[in-house]
Amino acid sequence: MIEENSLAILFKDMGPKRYPKGQILIYEGDPPENIYYLSQGYVKVYHILDSGAERVIFIYGHGDVFPLTSYLSQAGVVRYFYECMTDVEVNVLPSGRLEKKIKDDMTLGESLIRYTYDLNQQFFQRIDVLSVNDARSKIISLLFFLVNKVGTSAEKSELCVPLTSQTIANMCGLTRETTSAQLQHLREQGIVSGYKTIIVDVPKLEKLSTKLGIRHFNPKS
Amino acid sequence: MGHAKGDIRTVFNPAGFVEQKYVGDQTAASVLRGRKQLERCAKKLLDEHKDLLILIDITELGKTDTESRIAGVRGIKSVPYERAAMYGSLSTQVLVNTLALVAGKKDNTRAFSDRTEALKWLLGRRS
Numbered sequence: 001m002i003e004e005n006s007l008a009i010l011f012k013d014m015g016p017k018r019y020p021k022g023q024i025l026i027y028e029g030d031p032p033e034n035i036y037y038l039s040q041g042y043v044k045v046y047h048i049l050d051s052g053a054e055r056v057i058f059i060y061g062h063g064d065v066f067p068l069t070s071y072l073s074q075a076g077v078v079r080y081f082y083e084c085m086t087d088v089e090v091n092v093l094p095s096g097r098l099e100k101k102i103k104d105d106m107t108l109g110e111s112l113i114r115y116t117y118d119l120n121q122q123f124f125q126r127i128d129v130l131s132v133n134d135a136r137s138k139i140i141s142l143l144f145f146l147v148n149k150v151g152t153s154a155e156k157s158e159l160c161v162p163l164t165s166q167t168i169a170n171m172c173g174l175t176r177e178t179t180s181a182q183l184q185h186l187r188e189q190g191i192v193s194g195y196k197t198i199i200v201d202v203p204k205l206e207k208l209s210t211k212l213g214i215r216h217f218n219p220k221s
Numbered sequence: 222m223g224h225a226k227g228d229i230r231t232v233f234n235p236a237g238f239v240e241q242k243y244v245g246d247q248t249a250a251s252v253l254r255g256r257k258q259l260e261r262c263a264k265k266l267l268d269e270h271k272d273l274l275i276l277i278d279i280t281e282l283g284k285t286d287t288e289s290r291i292a293g294v295r296g297i298k299s300v301p302y303e304r305a306a307m308y309g310s311l312s313t314q315v316l317v318n319t320l321a322l323v324a325g326k327k328d329n330t331r332a333f334s335d336r337t338e339a340l341k342w343l344l345g346r347r348s
Binding site: 069074103106117 | 287290291294312314315316320322323324331332
């Protein structure tokens with residue numbers, strides 16, 4: 001069932017499709033022939049470095065639409081892989097049909113512009129994570145991003161995607177060893193708990209980031 | 222330093238196309254002024270039996286609001302151009318491509334990240 005939001009209306013006629021965890025929905029270099037509305041689950045966006053390592057760029061969650069920036073920038077191809085982090089349910093709209101639906105509909109056009117603007121803000125948040133120098137700051141900034149994208153709305157926010165130390169390392173551009181050591185330090189401070197499901201104590205995380213002077217963007221706060 | 226309010230400059234390039242540059246935050250009125258400048262160029266070229274090709278620099282485009290975007294869609298619809306190539310940041314590319322979709326002129330309106338690419342597309346298909 002598609003939740004009613006400003007972009008959901010575009011996908012109303014498209015029946016849901018389900019894909020299992022690990023399924024790649026879009027391959028790097030594919031033309032953006034289809035636009036996906038994610039009604040359930042999480043999708044990670046990544047590229048593969050020359051070293052063979054996977055670098056996770058972004059995570060899409062419920063209500064997100066992709067690869068909209070690739071389509072609307074007329075880049076011709078999608079630059080990243082899009083893979084299901086969990087089982088997902090999506091509604092798929094061929095981009096040609098999107099073109100027809102949006103023609104002469106400024107309300108939909110505005111919704112797309114506002115949505116891509118919000119998405120840009122989230123990308124800036126990811127850039128913040130990658131641009132800070134030290135490992136601790138990178139992980140603290142990433143935790144804010146994860147709370148925002150995949151966390152439950154509670155002071156002790158449960159991150160609803162499976163996250164290993166390796167996945168977190170891939171999202172920060174750190175080694176797994178450094179990531180594990182930093183996470184352990186945050187566990188000892190009571191900021192992070194849980195292993196299979198990570199729980200973040202948001203007030204404690206905010207207190208620490210303020211103390212350390214770490215800039216972060218948190219639309220939920 | 223803040224952006225100038227809705228400054229738009231339009232010039233004929235001797236290479237045979239019209240160049241327009243948007244600087245600063247735009248309003249419906251400033252976009253309308255830009256549209257009128259283009260329509261004047263279009264008329265001149267039409268009188269000379271030439272196609273209107275437009276190169277638009279949006280690298281210094283500031284904020285836009287709903288009214289200015291609606292004015293943008295009207296401009297894209299009403300100016301009788303053959304092709305319009307724009308260049309600017311990714312977010313402005315997304316913005317103008319979305320407006321071109323709404324205006325139904327996706328195929329002859331394109332945004333690029335730099336001037337060279339934009340010019341290549343604009344002039345590359347000239348007969």
